[in-house]
Every structure is written in C-alpha cells, then in structure tokens.
Amino acid sequence: MTMNIALIAHDRKKDEMVNFVTAYEHVFQHHKLFATGTTGTRIMEKTKLQINRFMSGPLGGDQQIGAMVATNEMDLIIFLRDPLMAQPHEPDIIALLRLCDVQGIPCATNIATGEILVKALDRGDFAWRELVHKYKPGIEE
Numbered sequence: 001m002t003m004n005i006a007l008i009a010h011d012r013k014k015d016e017m018v019n020f021v022t023a024y025e026h027v028f029q030h031h032k033l034f035a036t037g038t039t040g041t042r043i044m045e046k047t048k049l050q051i052n053r054f055m056s057g058p059l060g061g062d063q064q065i066g067a068m069v070a071t072n073e074m075d076l077i078i079f080l081r082d083p084l085m086a087q088p089h090e091p092d093i094i095a096l097l098r099l100c101d102v103q104g105i106p107c108a109t110n111i112a113t114g115e116i117l118v119k120a121l122d123r124g125d126f127a128w129r130e131l132v133h134k135y136k137p138g139i140e141e
C-alpha cells in the first residue's frame with residue numbers, strides 16, 4: 001500500500017539524502033513523497049521521483065510537514081539533521097520531532113536508522129497504517 005513519506009535534510013546532509021534516496025528509489029517509487037523545498041528539488045534533480053514540495057525548512061517547511069503529522073496523515077519521516085550546525089528554525093525542528101512522538105510516527109534522524117526504516121517499509125512492516133488511512137478519507141491507499 002502507498003505510504004506518505006517525508007524526506008528532509010539539512011544542507012550538509014543533502015548529498016547523503018540524495019545518495020540514499022537514489023539507492024532506494026525502487027522502494028520510494030511506490031509511495032507518495034513529500035519534502036521541504038530544497039531537499040525536494042535536489043532529490044528530483046537526481047531521480048525520477050515526483051516529490052510534493054513544501055516551503056524550505058527555515059521558511060516553515062518543517063511546520064507544514066508537522067501539520068500533516070498532527071492530523072496523522074504522515075506515515076514515515078526521514079530527517080537527516082545536522083547535529084553540528086545551529087539552525088535558525090530549531091524550534092520548528094523540535095516541534096516536528098515532538099509531534100512524531102505524539103502520534104507514534106517512525107522518524108529516522110540519521111542514515112543508519114533511515115536504512116532500517118526503508119527496509120522495514122519494503123517488507124510491509126508499516127501495513128498497519130492502512131487502518132489509519134481507512135478512517136481518513138483523502139489519504140490514498
């Protein structure tokens with residue numbers, strides 16, 4: 001079934017994100033993808049994937065993705081954060097991670113965990129989300 005997946009990467013993690021998504025393009029192509037502005041553009045430049053792009057992170061993109069988490073419309077997030085660089089929108093980042101914990105949404109913040117989540121996704125481990133989708137018209141199966 002089709003999952004709603006968000007891909008987000010800070011500037012010094014964008015190459016890593018593009019390489020990661022390229023490596024797992026065969027998995028991601030079966031899902032509906034969302035991203036913050038620049039991350040989405042970078043992925044679309046290097047893959048055949050269609051990405052629904054929100055605002056750039058510092059301009060509110062994390063909050064837009066957070067809104068989808070709040071309404072339980074996002075199924076999985078891969079968020080490659082830069083742990084060594086202060087971000088002007090740090091409160092937005094923390095808010096997004098908090099909402100993932102509120103809703104129990106799997107959120108990987110580094111590539112190692114991201115890989116585990118994508119393999120689990122490919123195996124169908126998140127099929128239980130179908131139940132959430134069923135009661136949320138507008139979420140595609």
Ligand SMILES: O=C(CO)COP(=O)(O)O
Binds near residue numbers: 011036037038055057
């Ligand atoms: O800042 C970000 C996430 O906090 C990412 O935003 P961009 O993808 O627009 O660079």
